[in-house]
Amino acid sequence: MTTHNRLLATVAAAGLALGAGAASADTTLTIATVNNVQMIEMQKLSPVFEKAHPDIHLRWVVLEENTLRQRVTTDIATHGGQFDIMTIGNYEVPLWAKQKWLQSFDNLPASYDENDIIGPVKDGLSYQGHVYALPFYAESAMTLYRKDLFDKAGLKMPEAPTYEQIRQFADKLTDKSQNVFGMCLRGKPGWGENIAYFSTLVTAFGGQWFDANWKATLNTPAWHTALTYYSDILKADGPPGISSNGFNENLALFSSGHCAMWIDATSAAGTVYDKKQSQVADKVGFAAIPTGSFQGGPTWLWSWNLAIPSSSKHVDAAKTFITWATSKEYIALVAETDGWVNIPPGTRISAYQSPDYKQVAPFSDFVLAAIQHSNPNGKTANPRPYVGAQFVDIPEFQGIGTQVGQIIAATLTGATTVDNALSTANTAAERTMHQAGYPK
Incomplete structure (x- = not known):
């Protein structure tokens, strides 16, 4: 046998x-x-x-x-x-x-x-x-990047990069003449698509979905900082069709050599490191999900x-x-x-x-540690009444997240501004929470 x-x-x-x-x-x-x-x-x-x-x-x-x-x-x-x-x-x-x-x-x-x-x-x-x-x-989440492109540009990825460093790297690595884009991120609307990543970005910049009294906080400075960063980096350094790219689309883009960096789920690592499925398998490096002004909060689980x-x-x-x-x-x-x-x-x-x-799987120890320390019950910069790393653990979040995801995606296409998007999103979230009877 x-x-x-x-x-x-x-x-x-x-x-x-x-x-x-x-x-x-x-x-x-x-x-x-x-x-x-x-x-x-x-x-x-x-x-x-x-x-x-x-x-x-x-x-x-x-x-x-x-x-x-x-x-x-x-x-x-x-x-x-x-x-x-x-x-x-x-x-x-x-x-x-x-x-x-x-x-x-x-x-x-x-x-x-x-x-x-x-x-x-x-x-x-x-x-x-x-x-x-x-x-x-x-x-959990990680930053995947092309070691060969970093070497060619004379750049070095830190083990724990900041979002400020990531933006600088993305600007230097984008080469649209070669169809290489400095940053790939989820842009497809959905509470489990763009919002899954974007929620972690909001946390990193000191924001959250609701305050301790279940009042929506989407129209706050932290959300403005996060959405401005997200919209600017994708417009400047993202691939075409950014508002249509979810996890699977970015996985295909990265594996075929079109992304210099990609911040997303650790589950992507197996595919991008597999020579049968990835054209860049021998050129991939990894680092932690970037940090912003607030550190130590929930990341991704x-x-x-x-x-x-x-x-x-x-x-x-x-x-x-x-x-x-x-x-x-x-x-x-x-x-x-x-x-x-x-x-x-x-x-x-x-x-x-x-x-x-x-x-x-050179990433195996890193991924295990990231999952074990994902901290979904962790504290945000200000007190919150819910748990979850990239979602809010209430039934209403599925609808709220989907609607907010559509509004945020509209900033990528230029259909709305950051200010208008967050004002609209906050009003929508407040309306849903009021109708659902919060605070309960």
């Missing part, structure tokens, strides 16, 4: 062990997931699971991030029952668990090794002592997780698949199939302790 076949047999056996209690009758699971690299890989490898579980069939609904959020939120809020498994974030999990919209994951088998999940990631998926989703991958809506009629089968897709054995399958650099990152301590991973 070849090494590959032995591994498949091991993974299949693990899947069978994890799937105790699954229904024996044929079951079709409908899985809603996002079109990120790691999820496409999961879909590609799912025949291994189906071979081990011939009574469980998988139907995939793979969607762009904003569309996925709209579809799953509508379905779960209306108890539509369209999906058996949903890919959701650590924003939704505790909010939806509180509404009793999700199945809990109690009594996981010992072989799953629940204690191997990185602490802050697991904490973000818990509500009142119960876990309501299992993490497929997790991330996000996880994409697999959850089961209470409306699913196939709970046992869904748990069988989810425990397989988030297991140590699944990580080993990805490593064997596509290389260790491509494993779903940010979830398991054992992966970061693997010599094989450390050998191909």
